[in-house]
Amino acid sequence: EIESVDFKSSNRTVTLPGLVNIQTLVPGISTAASKDFEEVSKASIASGFTVVGTMGTGSPKGIEDKASLAIARTNTRNHAHCDFFLSMNANVDNTHDRLKDTAALFIPFSPIAGRALANVSEAAKYFGSWPANSPIVTDAKGTDLASILLLASLHNRSVHITGVSSLDDMALISMSKDKELQVTCDVEVYSLFLTREETGSKLLPTKVEQDAFWNSLNVIDCFTVGTLPYRLASEQGTSVAHAGIQETLPLLIDAVNKGRLSMEELIAKLYTNPRKIFSLPEQKDSYVEVETDRSCVIASTSGPFAGKVLSGTVHRVVLHGETAYLDGAWYTTGSEGQDLSSVTQAITKAIEKVTIPAIATSQAS
Amino acid sequence: EIESVDFKSSNRTVTLPGLVNIQTLVPGISTAASKDFEEVSKASIASGFTVVGTMGTGSPKGIEDKASLAIARTNTRNHAHCDFFLSMNANVDNTHDRLKDTAALFIPFSPIAGRALANVSEAAKYFGSWPANSPIVTDAKGTDLASILLLASLHNRSVHITGVSSLDDMALISMSKDKELQVTCDVEVYSLFLTREETGSKLLPTKVEQDAFWNSLNVIDCFTVGTLPYRLASEQGTSVAHAGIQETLPLLIDAVNKGRLSMEELIAKLYTNPRKIFSLPEQKDSYVEVETDRSCVIASTSGPFAGKVLSGTVHRVVLHGETAYLDGAWYTTGSEGQDLSSVTQAITKAIEKVTIPAIATSQAS
Numbered sequence: 001e002i003e004s005v006d007f008k009s010s011n012r013t014v015t016l017p018g019l020v021n022i023q024t025l026v027p028g029i030s031t032a033a034s035k036d037f038e039e040v041s042k043a044s045i046a047s048g049f050t051v052v053g054t055m056g057t058g059s060p061k062g063i064e065d066k067a068s069l070a071i072a073r074t075n076t077r078n079h080a081h082c083d084f085f086l087s088m089n090a091n092v093d094n095t096h097d098r099l100k101d102t103a104a105l106f107i108p109f110s111p112i113a114g115r116a117l118a119n120v121s122e123a124a125k126y127f128g129s130w131p132a133n134s135p136i137v138t139d140a141k142g143t144d145l146a147s148i149l150l151l152a153s154l155h156n157r158s159v160h161i162t163g164v165s166s167l168d169d170m171a172l173i174s175m176s177k178d179k180e181l182q183v184t185c186d187v188e189v190y191s192l193f194l195t196r197e198e199t200g201s202k203l204l205p206t207k208v209e210q211d212a213f214w215n216s217l218n219v220i221d222c223f224t225v226g227t228l229p230y231r232l233a234s235e236q237g238t239s240v241a242h243a244g245i246q247e248t249l250p251l252l253i254d255a256v257n258k259g260r261l262s263m264e265e266l267i268a269k270l271y272t273n274p275r276k277i278f279s280l281p282e283q284k285d286s287y288v289e290v291e292t293d294r295s296c297v298i299a300s301t302s303g304p305f306a307g308k309v310l311s312g313t314v315h316r317v318v319l320h321g322e323t324a325y326l327d328g329a330w331y332t333t334g335s336e337g338q339d340l341s342s343v344t345q346a347i348t349k350a351i352e353k354v355t356i357p358a359i360a361t362s363q364a365s
Numbered sequence: 366e367i368e369s370v371d372f373k374s375s376n377r378t379v380t381l382p383g384l385v386n387i388q389t390l391v392p393g394i395s396t397a398a399s400k401d402f403e404e405v406s407k408a409s410i411a412s413g414f415t416v417v418g419t420m421g422t423g424s425p426k427g428i429e430d431k432a433s434l435a436i437a438r439t440n441t442r443n444h445a446h447c448d449f450f451l452s453m454n455a456n457v458d459n460t461h462d463r464l465k466d467t468a469a470l471f472i473p474f475s476p477i478a479g480r481a482l483a484n485v486s487e488a489a490k491y492f493g494s495w496p497a498n499s500p501i502v503t504d505a506k507g508t509d510l511a512s513i514l515l516l517a518s519l520h521n522r523s524v525h526i527t528g529v530s531s532l533d534d535m536a537l538i539s540m541s542k543d544k545e546l547q548v549t550c551d552v553e554v555y556s557l558f559l560t561r562e563e564t565g566s567k568l569l570p571t572k573v574e575q576d577a578f579w580n581s582l583n584v585i586d587c588f589t590v591g592t593l594p595y596r597l598a599s600e601q602g603t604s605v606a607h608a609g610i611q612e613t614l615p616l617l618i619d620a621v622n623k624g625r626l627s628m629e630e631l632i633a634k635l636y637t638n639p640r641k642i643f644s645l646p647e648q649k650d651s652y653v654e655v656e657t658d659r660s661c662v663i664a665s666t667s668g669p670f671a672g673k674v675l676s677g678t679v680h681r682v683v684l685h686g687e688t689a690y691l692d693g694a695w696y697t698t699g700s701e702g703q704d705l706s707s708v709t710q711a712i713t714k715a716i717e718k719v720t721i722p723a724i725a726t727s728q729a730s
């Protein structure tokens with residue numbers, strides 16, 4: 001067992017469950033010999049995330065067929081510093097080829113997330129073929145979002161909208177929830193802390209929009225790192241695979257300290273709701289110790305928050321009963337992380353059995 | 366009884382039921398002392414339409430409140446040369462003020478049809494308050510259309526889309542029908558016979574789109590005159606209230622003669638389906654005699670088909686047992702046309718009683 005050797009410099013340590021980053025961009029997920037997954041999983045465990053749901057960029061390919069899935073799995077083998085699950089990327093051509101070893105379907109409508117679908121008819125095919133009990137995730141916006149929600153309604157199935165970024169989209173989701181459509185959504189954490197006015201980037205919400213997001217926390221099921229930090233960094237010509245992961249928890253803890261967010265909301269949106277939506281198993285003996293009043297200075301090379309002082313530092317992360325990260329040092333080898341994709345499917349099936357009992361047939365065959 | 370005095374110049378006369386133009390633009394419907402309704406109803410009866418569903422332009426006002434409804438009713442009194450029904454125009458402010466004497470709600474998304482709604486939240490309010498059994502009609506396109514279909518799905522109610530004008534919109538409606546959403550739609554007849562290439566007007570479909578419309582006749586429930594002829598004429602600076610009405614039946618009969626359309630489809634889309642969708646009563650002893658092989662030359666001042674020779678001429682129109690129009694002459698005074706708005710409501714209620722029996726309560730109160 002690893003011991004903490006630093007002196008107690010903080011008065012307030014809270015223990016959080018291992019957090020889940022449901023949309024974790026791994027650019028080279030399906031690129032042979034890519035180190036992106038390892039880099040991302042290492043940054044994640046050090047930042048309080050014990051589970052990451054991966055998404056590809058689709059360049060050259062996301063997880064779209066058996067070959068690209070095999071490469072992704074090879075890239076994770078012995079290079080997983082936290083647990084993870086994989087999603088299959090819709091690419092128009094793979095409508096009927098569900099990849100068994102993935103936990104969800106991702107339908108991309110923006111180029112960052114894959115080969116973007118051109119229209120709703122292409123998306124409709126996936127709604128016709130993807131199992132009703134397995135998550136469908138999409139970054140659809142505007143018209144595409146309305147169409148996707150319509151598809152979910154017509155097919156009477158759930159859908160998760162990732163990276164909600166406009167008030168109109170938020171209103172559409174809110175209205176759909178009011179009418180009991182099975183829709184959930186997340187916002188990318190950067191969009192809660194950076195504005196268009198501050199950065200000059202159109203990738204970010206205006207101050208007015210951002211304020212509205214904060215006032216809509218009840219509509220937002222999850223927080224995620226998402227693709228926004230990577231896209232912002234790319235705009236500056238400095239993209240790195242792990243962009244945004246490190247800052248996420250300090251930004252949110254800082255917001256808790258400032259009374260903008262409750263710790264319960266943080267846990268709901270980074271643990272409880274992600275687990276529900278993706279049928280994630282309980283991670284036994286996994287947790288995150290956070291020193292909530294200890295200042296952390298974002299590394300001066302690390303994106304738009306470089307040099308900013310936030311209160312909230314990850315002190316220790318324990319995964320499966322073993323300290324994985326402590327005081328800036330990793331104690332993992334890369335063999336710790338498990339692929340949860342198949343487990344989520346088993347959980348989904350078990351839940352289904354409980355809630356939808358099969359009709360008893362009295363006739364012997 | 367009026368006798369036909371002309372010599373039989375045609376070998377083929379077919380008798381059609383009195384036709385319905387479900388979206389009949391009446392620009393000054395709620396403008397005091399406007400003659401637009403009279404002009405339109407007179408053009409309609411002479412063109413084979415014994416019922417017109419009116420829509421305003423919203424300039425200065427459509428039928429939006431009690432005062433504008435009262436003006437509209439005054440404009441129709443003794444100036445109705447055919448039967449008609451009125452629709453209430455949604456204008457954001459009248460969410461909770463259903464006008465009892467209208468037959469449907471029209472939700473405008475383009476300025477021609479009223480004060481266009483800005484977004485789906487505004488439309489959502491009407492879906493929450495408008496009676497489930499009364500028609501909602503809208504000219505929504507693109508994002509707005511997807512949102513409207515979503516609202517209809519979430520509220521489990523019917524909606525009629527008028528003036529479908531793009532393949533994407535057609536695909537969305539087709540997909541919704543496949544999943545048994547209660548959606549019906551119409552196309553404006555001009556869009557089946559004029560192309561962007563021929564006219565240079567962006568109001569019209571491209572040749573490719575038009576061909577696709579012809580191949581989607583099974584998705585199209587109704588034909589309508591709609592606002593397209595008026596908008597086209599306005600583009601040329603020659604708008605008249607009755608634009609497009611006269612050409613509609615000759616264009617369609619000509620298409621029947623050319624084998625592009627069956628007479629059964631024509632009747633379904635201009636009579637059977639309109640009656641079903643708007644709960645229109647049977648018009649006793651009302652019919653249209655059409656000489657299907659008699660050429661008619663569109664008046665040389667009358668829009669994009671001016672001077673064109675079409676086979677198909679309205680010979681006689683009989684309304685309520687009396688000849689209203691014969692061989693180019695009107696035999697109406699303007700007192701013949703009845704306002705069917707309240708009748709449609711009574712029919713809707715009667716249908717509802719038959720199909721949705723009230724739950725019997727055994728307990729005396």
Ligand SMILES: [Zn+2]
Binds near residue numbers: 004006315327
């Ligand atoms: Zn320590």
Ligand SMILES: [Zn+2]
Binds near residue numbers: 038079080
């Ligand atoms: Zn490693």
Ligand SMILES: [Zn+2]
Binds near residue numbers: 124125127128155
């Ligand atoms: Zn389907």
Ligand SMILES: [Zn+2]
Binds near residue numbers: 083283320338
């Ligand atoms: Zn595990």
Ligand SMILES: [Zn+2]
Binds near residue numbers: 369370692
């Ligand atoms: Zn005659």
Ligand SMILES: [Zn+2]
Binds near residue numbers: 445698
């Ligand atoms: Zn008159």
Ligand SMILES: [Zn+2]
Binds near residue numbers: 490492493520
């Ligand atoms: Zn509603």
Ligand SMILES: [Zn+2]
Binds near residue numbers: 685
């Ligand atoms: Zn009548």
